[in-house]
Amino acid sequence: MATQHSRSAARFMMAPAVVLLLGWMLVPLTMTLYFSFKKYLPLRGGDLGWVGFDNYVRFVSSSSFWPSVQTTLVIVGGVLAITLVLGTLLALLLDQPMWGQGIVRILVIAPFFVMPTVSALIWKNMFMDPNYGLFSYLWEFFGAEPIQWMSQASLTSIVIIVSWQWLPFATLILLTAIQSLDSEQLEASEMDGATTIKRFWHIILPHLSRAMTVVLLIQTIFLLSIFAEIFVTTGGAFGSKTLTYLIFQRVLESQNVGLGSAGGVYAIILANIVAIFLMRIVGKNLDK
């Protein structure tokens, strides 16, 4: 059992990490809150005094707000749907016996390790460029008119790029979960004559539900704040401006810090709603 001595030592050893994270959380958060109640334009007069909830109201009533919410939902929802469905199918396939499984796993996992700016640029230029991209050759080969991906289908493009990056993550986690499934249970159901589809619905899917929830929550948190993929592809043009990108533009591009900070507070609240659900699952697991 821990002695009194080791207890105080433990507290002492935890202190640096706790203090640093506390500072990292509280200092910028307090500043964001402070700015959000001010009219603050660093390049046009600086601090112009308190304005109450003005920024909050203006952020929500600006003409770019609702489109940005819609864009965010489309991107997050689209990527989640694609990665969860394809990830489950891919994980089921990778769990099957085959030759060279290790190598296939390596191929599938690779996109996750590509830095976001690189994957965005590769897709934008080498695949989706209307003149020289591989897709345009492919479209022309089949006699179709090449698509102007970035301008005509900006959201689809971004969803494709981001899904490619996150499919490995979903697949890997779901595969891990499938492999922890009790194989005796599967064998028993097979002996009882359950079809593949029945087995999937009644045994595999319920077993995967927790892993799926975890993938969903973690991805949502990361996807809500995707930035580089938009920054280097459309720069927020053609209806691809997410909430994160809108705040970035308010703060750094138009230097309207008060307005951007109010947006930041909305983003923090949104992320926290998702985080609460994730924490509950993680917390339950800690008790075991």
Added chain:
Amino acid sequence: MARAVTTQRKAFNTLLAWGIGLGIFFPILWTILTSFKTEGQAIADPPLFLMFDWTLENYAVVQERSDYMKFLTNSVVIAGGSTLLGILIAIPAAWSMAFVPSKRTKDILLWMLSTKMLPAVGVLYPIYLLFIELGILDTRTGLVVVLMLINLPIIVWMLYTYFREIPSEILEAARMDGASLKSEILYVLTPMAIPGIASTILLNFILAWNEAFWTLNLTAAKAAPLTAFIASYSSPEGLFYAKLSAASTMAIAPILILGWFSQKQLVRGLTFGAVK
């Protein structure tokens, strides 16, 4: 699995899985191939797959023209520095939580995790302002600190889950033999924890290497790492496919290789022990 599988079925699985695997990997493969083409061959119609004159010219040009080494050095220093600093701070914290747990340990762990959920854009301006005030905007020091802080929760969590797997009986035996706290950590715990610490370093190095919000927003000419270097190719005058490919290949190759070693740790590190 003990289930009997026909060779035919296995062959079908293999074919399908390899097809999909290669399809997913294709953009990376295509980039690597293109990096060995001339600019003319890179945009040839129809596209050239393997039958072209392989050249290393692009690699030479990219290195020469763009101070590639400077960006690479920045990436190594920033990712490496933030990871090591994070490890040094996290080891004692994770140790104490794993071996001297108190009633609040769980709350502290969850709270640490919650700081990771804070959207970066929500605190962009304060950090930007603080960086200017402290004179660390566009410095490697600044980025080391920020990336260390955003990854610290993951580092603590990963180490905690690894440390918890070390049987505490061994530590108690060492204590019985009169080992001090210091020698207990140094000679008993550390050797057993080295694989876990190494995995944690690996995954967090990768995460820091690829981080592309703070590295893009807090750097300019001096401290920009490879993420920012590649982003500079998005401007129209930078549209040279072969050179873009060479630059991209150099930016992702080292991390791709490290990443393949860290597959298993990825699950542990990014699901916070919720999926095993």
